[in-house]
Amino acid sequence: MAVTDRKRTGSGRTRLISGPGLLLVWLYGVMVVGALSRSAVQISTDFGHAPLAYSLSAVAGVVYGFITYTLVRGGERARRAALVCCAAELAGVLVVGTWTVVEPSAFPDATVWSDYGIGYLFIPVLLPVTAMLWLRRAARPVGAA
Amino acid sequence: MLDALTIALAAAAIVLALWCGIAAYRDQSTKDRHFLGMAVVTLLATVQLVVGIVQLARGAKPEQGTVIFVAYLLGAFACTPAAGFLSLAERTRWGSATVAAGGVVLAVLELRLYDIWGG
Numbered sequence: 001m002a003v004t005d006r007k008r009t010g011s012g013r014t015r016l017i018s019g020p021g022l023l024l025v026w027l028y029g030v031m032v033v034g035a036l037s038r039s040a041v042q043i044s045t046d047f048g049h050a051p052l053a054y055s056l057s058a059v060a061g062v063v064y065g066f067i068t069y070t071l072v073r074g075g076e077r078a079r080r081a082a083l084v085c086c087a088a089e090l091a092g093v094l095v096v097g098t099w100t101v102v103e104p105s106a107f108p109d110a111t112v113w114s115d116y117g118i119g120y121l122f123i124p125v126l127l128p129v130t131a132m133l134w135l136r137r138a139a140r141p142v143g144a145a
Numbered sequence: 146m147l148d149a150l151t152i153a154l155a156a157a158a159i160v161l162a163l164w165c166g167i168a169a170y171r172d173q174s175t176k177d178r179h180f181l182g183m184a185v186v187t188l189l190a191t192v193q194l195v196v197g198i199v200q201l202a203r204g205a206k207p208e209q210g211t212v213i214f215v216a217y218l219l220g221a222f223a224c225t226p227a228a229g230f231l232s233l234a235e236r237t238r239w240g241s242a243t244v245a246a247g248g249v250v251l252a253v254l255e256l257r258l259y260d261i262w263g264g
Contacts, residue, residue, distance in 0.1 A: 022235045026228060026243045030250050037216050045212070121253070 013075030016082070016138055021071060024131050027123060028068040034120065035061030035112045042109070050109035056096060060112045060124070063089050067131070083135050090128040093117060097125070147200060147262060150193045154221070155255035157186050161225070162248025169241035175232045179244065183229045186251070187222075194222045208263025217261060221254045 017025045039057035047054060067085045070078040097116035100107050110119055117124030161182055165175065197218045201207075207214035228247025232240030 018235065019237060019239045020242075022231055022239050023243050023246060026231055026246060029227075030224075033220065037220075041212055041216065045210075121249075 013073070014079060014138060016071045016074045016079060016135070020130075020134055021138070024127070024134060025068060025071050027127055028064055028071065028131075031112075031120070031123065031127065032061055032064040032068055035064055038112065050107060053107045053109045053111040053114070056092075056111045056113060060089075060092065063092070071131075079135055079138060083132060086128040086131045086135065090125070090132070093125045093128070147193070147196055148259065150189065150196060151255050151259045151262070154186070154189050154193060155252050155259075157189055158225075158248045158251035158255060160248075161186055162245045162252065164245075165241045165248065166245040169238045169245055172238045173241060174236045174238065175229075175241050175244055179232075179241070180229060183225050183244065186225045186248075187229075190222045190225060190251075194218050207261050209261040214258070214261050217254055217258045221251060221258060224251045224254065 015021075035057050039054050039061055042050075042054040043058065063085055067082050067089070070082040070085070093113045093116060096111060096113035100111070100114040107114060112120060113124055116122060164182060165179055168175065168179065197214070201211060201215070224247055225244075228244045232244045234240075235243065
């Protein structure tokens, strides 16, 4: 019963937020609020302290926001867009994560993606992987109405 | 007062997470009793929000800043209802899993709140 994954919305778009997709949307939603509010506070109060770190958090928040939107919207194009963004997100976490480990001095303060998202229970690195697996599975079978 | 509430909420959030986690594990959707549990947690979070704001109005200064404190208070307040509404729309184990994840998120928020307030 858990696998009623691909339902259709009234408009005929593939629903991406049924089943495991709902959990993904919830976690992405939390990350949107977390990353955006964090960077908003830091940029508005103390931008000069760690401009790179705070800007990266803001970018991460925007990417999370877009992925959340595409998941909620559903449909094949949204699914592809979400896949691309998840890949970008994963690349971001890996690059920034490695960067913070190799050269901590570039980051006087932590970002959402520091040390592969350790401050966020590694959700930033686990989420895109899970999301990409889910989105691949939600792919519309060829010829299906 | 606020510290006691924060600790109580963290504990309640973990219990909620385990409870709904078990439901998800058993392939069950959230039931009325789970929503009652969410209501209790939400009520506690509401009390925390009110107490926190009253403390601020009385001139208390959170150790790590008022803006961050208020942001976390609001986040903690909104967390459980948001997860609850999502699980209403998904009557499968994944609705329960979402509430369980919400419980973990709330517990983390409460731990941070404890530090921000300067317990």
